[in-house]
Amino acid sequence: MMLHFTKMHGLGNDFMVVDLVTQRARLEPERIRALADRRFGIGFDQLLLVEPPSRPDMDFRYRIFNADGSEVENCGNGARCFARFVLDQKLTARREIAVQTAGGNLLLKVADDGRVRVDMGTPRFAPNEIPLTADTQSHDYALDVDGQTVHLDALSMGNPHAVLDVESVAQAPVTTLGPLIEAHPRFPRRVNVGFMEIVSRQQIRLRVFERGVGETLACGTGACAAVVSGIRRGLLDQHVGVTLPGGSLSIEWAGSGQSVIMTGPAERVFDGRIAV
Ligand SMILES: N[C@H](CCC[C@H](N)C(=O)O)C(=O)O
Numbered sequence: 717m718m719l720h721f722t723k724m725h726g727l728g729n730d731f732m733v734v735d736l737v738t739q740r741a742r743l744e745p746e747r748i749r750a751l752a753d754r755r756f757g758i759g760f761d762q763l764l765l766v767e768p769p770s771r772p773d774m775d776f777r778y779r780i781f782n783a784d785g786s787e788v789e790n791c792g793n794g795a796r797c798f799a800r801f802v803l804d805q806k807l808t809a810r811r812e813i814a815v816q817t818a819g820g821n822l823l824l825k826v827a828d829d830g831r832v833r834v835d836m837g838t839p840r841f842a843p844n845e846i847p848l849t850a851d852t853q854s855h856d857y858a859l860d861v862d863g864q865t866v867h868l869d870a871l872s873m874g875n876p877h878a879v880l881d882v883e884s885v886a887q888a889p890v891t892t893l894g895p896l897i898e899a900h901p902r903f904p905r906r907v908n909v910g911f912m913e914i915v916s917r918q919q920i921r922l923r924v925f926e927r928g929v930g931e932t933l934a935c936g937t938g939a940c941a942a943v944v945s946g947i948r949r950g951l952l953d954q955h956v957g958v959t960l961p962g963g964s965l966s967i968e969w970a971g972s973g974q975s976v977i978m979t980g981p982a983e984r985v986f987d988g989r990i991a992v
Contacts, residue, residue, distance in 0.1 A: 728963065876906070
């Protein structure tokens with residue numbers, strides 16, 4: 717069968733987006749990996765499947781799969797592209813959209829200028845909610861990584877994030893340390909690894925080695941996790957600009973028990989169809 721899709725990106729974090737409201741398809745992990753291949757397939761960081769909701773108070777459900785075929789709980793850049801997609805496809809006319817994900821429910825608002833504001837829910841810090849093997853909750857975990865001790869913060873934005881402070885993202889060991897932490901045994905479901913350079917109390921630079929993908933040009937949940945980590949350690953103010961290799965996001969967090977608010981762009985690149 718032929719499956720229609722739209723290629724989209726949020727600051728260069730790119731997606732294959734599929735409407736499974738008006739189409740039917742079942743994509744196994746092996747097929748997702750093949751479609752994600754940037755030479756033999758379409759090429760993407762994540763696959764986003766748009767489905768009808770399973771609850772009457774929600775407008776849609778959206779499922780997220782990394783390029784390695786693993787299904788995950790949340791995707792910030794994907795949420796913005798999802799909102800743009802359902803409006804462009806006329807699957808809704810609402811500019812405020814409630815969507816279910818495996819990691820929790822999100823509220824999306826599409827502005828007239830096309831930027832999307834996402835209520836990303838509240839961060840979670842308990843080790844068993846990240847998940848992270850640890851005796852007590854902290855914002856400074858010491859991990860033995862290949863014989864060296866690495867200090868990091870860790871939290872959940874629905875999906876797991878580790879946050880490391882670095883002097884300079886340009887010199888950060890993203891490609892060497894990133895995969896070692898991503899697969900570290902103390903993160904039983906693996907982890908996304910953010911390398912944060914604090915520029916001021918209102919500005920950071922960030923690079924992210926994403927679970928199931930590798931380094932991406934941007935990571936929305938990673939930007940949320942880094943800002944939350946900086947705020948809770950007293951290093952950042954409530955509203956922070958995050959500069960990633962693919963562009964900038966605005967992140968706000970008013971503190972414990974409050975939602976993280978992310979605002980940024982979402983772009984369509986092309987429509988296509990592929991045999992599945
Ligand atoms: N790699 C992530 C999912 C995608 C997150 C990212 N693309 C974003 O914008 O939040 C994980 O395994 O949890």
